[in-house]
Amino acid sequence: MAAAVCLGGVAVAMGQPQPASENVDLAMYSRIRDEGFNRSHVMEYGSALFDDIGPRLTGSPAMKKANEWTRQQLTAMGCANAHLESWGEFGMGWTQKGASLEMMKPGPAVFLAQATPWSPSLGKAVTAEVVRVPSLKTQKDLDEWKGKLAGKVILYGDAPKINPDPKPLLEHYDVAKLAGLGQYPLDGDMSEQGVLQSTDMSFWRGLFGDLAFKEKVAKFFAAEKAVAVLTPGGSGGVIEDDTLGTFGWYVYRADHKQAIPEMVIANEAFGRMSRLLAAKVPVTVKAEIETEFSGDHEQGYNTIAEIPGSDPALKDQVVMVGGHLDSWIAGTGATDNGAGTIVAMEAMRILTSLGVKPRRTIRIGLWSGEEQGIFGSSGYVSKHFAEFKFSKDPKDADVPEFLQTMAAAPVMKPEAAQLSGYFNMDNGTGKLLGIYAEGNAGIGSIFQQWMAPLKDLGMTTVSLRNTGSTDHVPFQMAGLPGFQFIQDPRDYETRTHHTNQDVYERLSPSDLKQASVIEAIFLYNTAMRDAMLPRPELPMAGEAKPLEGLFLDATKDGKKGAKK
Amino acid sequence: MAAAVCLGGVAVAMGQPQPASENVDLAMYSRIRDEGFNRSHVMEYGSALFDDIGPRLTGSPAMKKANEWTRQQLTAMGCANAHLESWGEFGMGWTQKGASLEMMKPGPAVFLAQATPWSPSLGKAVTAEVVRVPSLKTQKDLDEWKGKLAGKVILYGDAPKINPDPKPLLEHYDVAKLAGLGQYPLDGDMSEQGVLQSTDMSFWRGLFGDLAFKEKVAKFFAAEKAVAVLTPGGSGGVIEDDTLGTFGWYVYRADHKQAIPEMVIANEAFGRMSRLLAAKVPVTVKAEIETEFSGDHEQGYNTIAEIPGSDPALKDQVVMVGGHLDSWIAGTGATDNGAGTIVAMEAMRILTSLGVKPRRTIRIGLWSGEEQGIFGSSGYVSKHFAEFKFSKDPKDADVPEFLQTMAAAPVMKPEAAQLSGYFNMDNGTGKLLGIYAEGNAGIGSIFQQWMAPLKDLGMTTVSLRNTGSTDHVPFQMAGLPGFQFIQDPRDYETRTHHTNQDVYERLSPSDLKQASVIEAIFLYNTAMRDAMLPRPELPMAGEAKPLEGLFLDATKDGKKGAKK
Structure with missing residues (x-):
């Protein structure tokens, strides 16, 4: 908490006034829906990436191909500044x-x-x-x-x-499940999954x-x-x-x-x-x-590209979208996390093909090294936004760093002040049913207003709960608004997650179109609104301390009768 | 119909008086249930046959091993006269x-x-x-x-x-489905499946x-x-x-x-x-x-074994049970029709281990060549019970004989008069929920009485409908009482039927125990009752002829006004 007060940019973002009503552009909603549903390229991206390039194990030659192919495609669709950015050294290809x-x-x-x-x-x-x-x-x-x-x-x-x-292969979240997710957990258990x-x-x-x-x-x-x-x-x-x-x-x-x-x-x-x-x-x-x-100590790369902001006052501010480009190898990583990758690409394509001029910059980050330790996104966050302080408990020598307990609040970097939000999709091919707001109570009403015109697409639920295990986590750990969407589970946990069945045929084209449209709308809204998105509290706010002097008969050192 | 009247033995069977009440031995029901549920060997038979011998394509060396192994096992459990019987020439191993x-x-x-x-x-x-x-x-x-x-x-x-x-992998027949099966189809469509x-x-x-x-x-x-x-x-x-x-x-x-x-x-x-x-x-x-x-023109064999009848007046009469021993090859044929095979073996083992002395002879027939044309059982029926007359329409030159239309009623052989009934199980690993009575209305009340004490096992439904595609069909075609049980579908049609997933793990041990107990009880009851089971009408009874002279204004040659 103390740290947040010290950081000008961050404090500004947290302190910016947030209007009660969002000023969404329904004409743009229509145009995005039309482009995303009627002229989608999401499945073509999928076939080229999964069928041709195939599985993309971090450090492998196929991973390198995927990095280069995404850079080329993002350039071809009209993004600026498409490039590969190292997140650090990895092991063997x-x-x-x-x-x-x-x-x-x-x-x-x-x-x-x-x-x-x-x-x-x-x-x-x-x-x-x-x-x-x-x-x-x-x-x-x-x-x-x-x-x-x-x-x-x-x-x-x-x-x-x-x-x-x-087990039943196919699972769909029903109204009751979503209503439950939408309820704040009064018992304090905020974690929905992993x-x-x-x-x-x-x-x-x-x-x-x-x-x-x-x-x-x-x-x-x-x-x-x-x-x-x-x-x-x-x-x-x-x-x-x-x-x-x-x-x-x-x-x-x-x-x-x-x-x-x-x-x-x-x-x-x-x-x-x-x-x-x-x-x-x-x-x-x-x-x-x-x-x-095929090599050792090779650099791991994220693919980064942008639609530059057009408002002179806001164009250095950024809204990001992403998914991880790397996968395991028995299948082709179509749902983990090819789906998140091609949906983010398609969202960027929808926006560029509509020729939108966002006020803030819209940036895509396609991470690698996720499967081995969320390396790509946490490397990106470390480099751009915040330095993490982990506990280094000797008992945790074998536990990857990003899983360790933080010893202190992260030290924020100036660039952190420019990030409005990050949106991630990494729970398979299922359509988007809502968003996990990660305890960020200030944002619920904003997202609800964005989602109201998307009710017919099944996008209905804001949950304040946390979800984990993927690339929005490093953003959250740095006190930045990083969000994962709530997705329809389909056969992700029963069949495709980390398996030989994670292939093109497991993708739901209609669900992926829906997700692309919604990501594009969320990016657009974040880029256009007057204020940046409200931020969560910085980590390490700590737990409540017990009140003192509450029990009249309590002794100071806990020894019964010591006062006498 | 005319043929049936001419055949002394068959006519006797059809004409035998059938008492309204079955005299079932509930003590024997208890003993069979105890042996079948508490000292079952059905899964051991399964592992030896599916894991060790493996898939059993007709004509293959593995098929030969399976024939020999079943003969040995049936002998070892105390059956008499265990032997292999050729059903004719097959093609290549x-x-x-x-x-x-x-x-x-x-x-x-x-x-x-x-x-x-x-x-x-x-x-x-x-x-x-x-x-x-x-x-x-x-x-x-x-x-x-x-x-x-x-x-x-x-x-x-x-x-x-x-x-x-x-599709959902697992399907269970519910009360409504079974109630429907139990209703006589007043629209005349008797066929339940295949x-x-x-x-x-x-x-x-x-x-x-x-x-x-x-x-x-x-x-x-x-x-x-x-x-x-x-x-x-x-x-x-x-x-x-x-x-x-x-x-x-x-x-x-x-x-x-x-x-x-x-x-x-x-x-x-x-x-x-x-x-x-x-x-x-x-x-x-x-x-x-x-x-x-591995060879050509090899003989195909069925494995046959018996528990000899003990009543001097009835011991030449026979009740049979079976399934087909052959399979396809991508899996191990555990459910198609390993399940029917090991359940029939276990039913025989239950009866021999209880030392029953049936009045009629109880005979097991484990067929081969089923997958290529129901060759084993139809060969057995042709040899022992009836000569079939097919139409030989030149248009059907490529259609296997057993699928062709009959040109005339089969010519019955003397041994047909001795067969009381045949019971078959070939719809996967699911437990038995009833029996298809194949239009044999005389038998419904008998089976219902046998099943009343088996209600707690889920065995509830007699359906008069026909079911097809397996080894009871040649018996039915010969006008003999051949029955297939109604089974819980489970994942037979969605996953295991003719696939690489047809392996030991797909077997439900509890369902197979239930099926073994019920088969043993049906065999015992058929062997012990005073009369043989009632028979269906012989095929080729023909369709109803239109009544003549019904419409006053109809002309004889169909030409309007020709009478004038």
């Missing part, structure tokens, strides 16, 4: 060239399998016996497997249980705390001359390929490079081989894992 | 040894793909350019592609459209009528020296592998052997490559299709 898994004995079967990200290459197909090794947790566990793994393919981990009743920054580090310590041992297991398997490791992940034609399945979170760093080739395989394949081995039936597989490393 | 498809250009991708049944081998991996060829329908279509296909992989057929809203035998041949002629041209297309591709063909089938991690996707229904016959290697691939992979080629992006893939042919 990596590409899956090919992967397959076939059972040879007791009988032939074709299994669903892909390389885990940053898996070393196994080269050409290798045929080997399979051995089942349950999760190893201690040095003693490792010792028991010494001398037993040479030349084997390891079926590693706990066998997943699959309920024969599948809020990253937390004072309770136990979850993250649990997730990252055994990295060293995980790496030790991989090195042990390699030292024992095992051929490869197969881990289960996903069922029903879905396999999940994020680094939660690898031997450590930091496998993209050369100093943590995974020691043994690994594939993630369908739970049904894992189950079949597990049951056979449990019944003492020998299992042999033919495994192919072809991967390629 | 075939095994998929391995299959994979990877995109190389414009970027790497791992696609979901498997060989289509009886595809020739491509041998080791071949890398080639992809060319898109839409469905060819005429010689002119073929001519247009001459000289353009050498060395190419062909993406063949119409690009499937995928709705981003997936009734094969029909006087309207247009559907089948449509399906099979262009076989010759389909084969011509494959031969054209081969003559043009194309490398392989990729056809779309299935979405969302599912690929479908029956011969509806191959170049002709009869690819298992040496004289119709497919001329070119083929894989069925996920619709999403087909879509991605189609969109790229439409955008003039060259596509290169690496394809591996390793298949093996």
